[in-house]
Amino acid sequence: MQKAITNFASHEVYSMETVDNIARKAGSNEFYYGDHDYYKKYMKQVYALKPEDIQKIAKKYLKADSFGLSMMTNMDKKNADRILKAFAKDLRKALREAKVVKQKAPRFAAKKFNINAGAAKGVPTTERIVLDSGATLLIREQSDTPYVAMKAAFLGGARVEPEGQNGLTELFARNWMSGSKNFTEDDINLRVDELAAGIGAFGGRNSAGLSMDYLSPFEDKMLEIYADSVLAPQFPEIILEREKVVLKNQIKARNDNPAQLCILAFMQEIFKGHPYSRDLVGSETTVNAISSADLLGYYKKIAMAKNVTFSVVGDVDTKKWVKTLNEITKELPKGERVKNHFAAPKITESKHLFRELKKEQSHIIVGYQGLTLSSPERYTMEIIQSILSGQGGRLFIELRDKNSLAYSVSPMHMEGIECGYFGGYIGCSPEKSEKAIQMLKAEFNKLATTKISPGRTGARAEIFDRQTRYRTAKKEHHRQCHLVR
Numbered sequence: 001m002q003k004a005i006t007n008f009a010s011h012e013v014y015s016m017e018t019v020d021n022i023a024r025k026a027g028s029n030e031f032y033y034g035d036h037d038y039y040k041k042y043m044k045q046v047y048a049l050k051p052e053d054i055q056k057i058a059k060k061y062l063k064a065d066s067f068g069l070s071m072m073t074n075m076d077k078k079n080a081d082r083i084l085k086a087f088a089k090d091l092r093k094a095l096r097e098a099k100v101v102k103q104k105a106p107r108f109a110a111k112k113f114n115i116n117a118g119a120a121k122g123v124p125t126t127e128r129i130v131l132d133s134g135a136t137l138l139i140r141e142q143s144d145t146p147y148v149a150m151k152a153a154f155l156g157g158a159r160v161e162p163e164g165q166n167g168l169t170e171l172f173a174r175n176w177m178s179g180s181k182n183f184t185e186d187d188i189n190l191r192v193d194e195l196a197a198g199i200g201a202f203g204g205r206n207s208a209g210l211s212m213d214y215l216s217p218f219e220d221k222m223l224e225i226y227a228d229s230v231l232a233p234q235f236p237e238i239i240l241e242r243e244k245v246v247l248k249n250q251i252k253a254r255n256d257n258p259a260q261l262c263i264l265a266f267m268q269e270i271f272k273g274h275p276y277s278r279d280l281v282g283s284e285t286t287v288n289a290i291s292s293a294d295l296l297g298y299y300k301k302i303a304m305a306k307n308v309t310f311s312v313v314g315d316v317d318t319k320k321w322v323k324t325l326n327e328i329t330k331e332l333p334k335g336e337r338v339k340n341h342f343a344a345p346k347i348t349e350s351k352h353l354f355r356e357l358k359k360e361q362s363h364i365i366v367g368y369q370g371l372t373l374s375s376p377e378r379y380t381m382e383i384i385q386s387i388l389s390g391q392g393g394r395l396f397i398e399l400r401d402k403n404s405l406a407y408s409v410s411p412m413h414m415e416g417i418e419c420g421y422f423g424g425y426i427g428c429s430p431e432k433s434e435k436a437i438q439m440l441k442a443e444f445n446k447l448a449t450t451k452i453s454p455g456r457t458g459a460r461a462e463i464f465d466r467q468t469r470y471r472t473a474k475k476e477h478h479r480q481c482h483l484v485r
Contacts, residue, residue, distance in 0.1 A: 002111060005110045006113075006196050008046060009215075012043060013147055014147065046110075064092040064096045065092075067088075069088055071084055131329055133332065133334060135308045135309070135332075141314075141316055143315045146217065147214075150211070153209035154208055154303060155307050157203060157204050158276070159205065159340055160298070161275070161298075165289070165294065167282020167286050168286075168294060168298055169203040169280065171244070171295065172298050174247065175239060176299075177229060178243075180232045180234055181234065183229075188229075195218040196214075199222070206417060216316070231332065233296075233299060235292040240292055244287055258361060259363045263425070266367055266423070269351060270345070271345055274343075304332055305329040307337050365424070366424050367424075369422075381415075384447060399443075403439065405432050408427040409425065
């Protein structure tokens, strides 16, 4: 009962995270109940429920003469009818004979959550603290809802994978929460579910880590799991083998997806000789060769106090978190931040890569070397991305809308530590490939030769005009249909 109420209440808490959700809640409550603040009364009614109330309502509505059955099957219709009728007969009998069972149980009182802790006092600020161990903590106290989100990120990722072990970071992230010194995988899943929380691992090109979100009343219980997972992951062989099967199936699906193969080939060429060129999920061969010892070795390589940054935001107490993280990180080797540098690939000429697949479709990327994470020009690139992307962006309008070249088109970019890329992707029919490449290049050239307009002119104005014409035509269509009727 408490688990069900906790999950129900957590949905209310999480729904207060954005102004969009708050507006939707206020509007729907006003519409249905005539009170925009009704959710507070609603939650009081939920908290007042007892196990016997559930039993009473089940008895009232789950009746023998008021249910429907449906069945989807490839079996013979007569057999299906026979099975349904037998099931319906048994269900009717069970419902008619059902009796209220009175059990002696402790008196139940639901644990309550303060859905709205009140407006934040002043503007929340993020504080940067270097812990005693050398770890970094970024913390932001924001108590308008009883919710906390946090991450611990270790520098590493594919940049520290040994040669020939592509997919190690991905497998490491998939197995990090498979059990720790004091909690099995089932223990973790059960507690996280009961507390309506979330916990998981991640890994990428530059880092790996653990993230967690929960309701603040459950902070201590979630921190027990979190601390044990950070300090003593176990990587059981049986779970590793299970995750290998899942990952190999993902690799097979990827190898049958032309768009993903196109992106992979582009990454391998644009980052040739750099760790960013590695396939993050690896191949069937490299995945098969990875062992629990490899995962533990990877963990020891990155899990050092000076190599981790914690980010904590929400209904938290800074002093408590400093004390907690000092206790956790003192158990880690102090070590140093992972520092490695790889020369950026030098591209001196244009290259055309082509791979033929037995598919009646073409997937194309026209791409260029991009920027680094520290480049001040990356913000300009974000605006360029915005100009090109979406249904109102130049690529959609020019290549898909006007010229019917694509069933999918979008810009793409990535910034890295030493290098990055920028480009455009398009999926189209094979006979339209050459024109699609020409037009992608033309749009990129336009950015370099034609000044961007400050307002709704050009493409944006054209969208507005087209939408206006569409609405006018739709009204005329309805008028004509009315005349016909």
